[in-house]
Amino acid sequence: MKRFSHELTIGLSVLIAALVLFFGINYLKGINIFKAANYYYASYTNVAGLSVSSPVTLNGLKVGQVREINYEYDNPGHVLVEMSLDKQLRIPAGSKAMISSDLLGSASIVLEFSTASGFCKVGDRLEGGNAPSLMKDVSTNLMPSVSAIVPKVDSLLTSVNRLVGDSALLQSVKRLDAITANLQATTLYLNRTMATMPATMKTVDGVAHNLDSITADLAVLSAELKTIPLKSTMDNIDSTMSNLNDITDKMNRTDNSVGLLLNDRSLYDHINGAAMGLDSIMWDLKKNPRRYVPPIKIF
Structure with missing residues (x-):
């Protein structure tokens, strides 16, 4: 009985192993035997x-x-x-x-x-x-196109090499470097300028405040000017100008003393001669005072 049980166990183990092997192989093959x-x-x-x-x-x-x-x-x-x-x-x-x-x-x-x-x-x-395989499609359709493109690519590379070796291109690159440097300097200057903007704005605010004060003063002056009697002042000025015109007219005429004094040549000459005579008398008086002042006798 024991021997029979031992053989049964071995048989079941072999059967189980065969089933596992069968199912494992089919699983690896992707075959679902239950479907x-x-x-x-x-x-x-x-x-x-x-x-x-x-x-x-x-x-x-x-x-x-x-x-x-x-x-x-x-x-x-x-x-x-x-x-x-x-x-x-x-x-x-x-x-x-x-x-x-x-x-x-x-x-x-x-x-x-x-x-x-x-x-x-x-x-x-x-x-x-x-x-049709993808490789066959590539060799049939793509390769001829690639073969046709290769000479154009070679020509393009030749042109690029010529362009790169052109001195004018190098000069252009140098100019671009200079332009870039200038732009950097300009940017730095703008940054500095923007940094000083707060102080500038304070100055502008001060100027605006001063302008406000000036505007207020002008408003006060305009109000005071409105209170001045401009009409009477202008009338007085006109009257004064009229009097000045009369005086000037009289000074230009010879029918008055002032006019004769300013316009009569002979009167000027007489006055000038009198002044010269008076000057001669004064000069002689200084030189010969005894001629004009007698000596004082003391008793």
């Missing part, structure tokens, strides 16, 4: 990059995976690929299963549904084919 699936087939002449458990996609969504890849010995040059697809997926008749490769070389199967109204039966063979 119901339908199987379809497709034949290809080139399955480069495709491997068991490679995804099968529809409109970018994974709907299954590659189950097996076998060579068709009864159809030389072709490889039969078995696909495990979701059980609920219904494939229209005439649909294609295209192998698509990425830049890294990994391949997957892309389903391209047709517009037919009927559906394929489970186990049917779909039409297989190879979609």
Whole structure:
């Protein structure tokens, strides 16, 4: 009984290990054995990059995976690929299963549904084919364009080298450096000027205050001027100017003493002669005083 129990334990352990190995391998392959699936087939002449458990996609969504890849010995040059697809997926008749490769070389199967109204039966063979690879598109479409651009790029680089080596460009760069230096100096000056703006504003405020005081004084002066009898003052000035005009007119005429004194030449000459005679008398008086003043006798 003990021996039987020991053998049973070994058998169960081996069975469990086999199940774990089976499920583990399928898990690593991405195969979910608990999920119901339908199987379809497709034949290809080139399955480069495709491997068991490679995804099968529809409109970018994974709907299954590659189950097996076998060579068709009864159809030389072709490889039969078995696909495990979701059980609920219904494939229209005439649909294609295209192998698509990425830049890294990994391949997957892309389903391209047709517009037919009927559906394929489970186990049917779909039409297989190879979609253009990205590398082939690059070599076919991009490389000719690149080859055409290369001479233009070479010419452009030659022109750039000539431009860089041009002395005029160097002079322009030096001028730009000088302009930049001037701008920096101007910015520094503006910063200093802005720093002195508070003091300047105080001065402006003082000037404005003085202007306010002057304006107030002018207002007071204007009020005082309004109180001055300007009309009577102007009348007095006119009267004074009239009198001055009369005096000036009389001084210019010869019918009065002042006019004769200012305008009569003979009177001027007589006065001048009298003054000269008086001067001679004074000079002689100083020289010969006894002639004019008799000596005083003392008794």
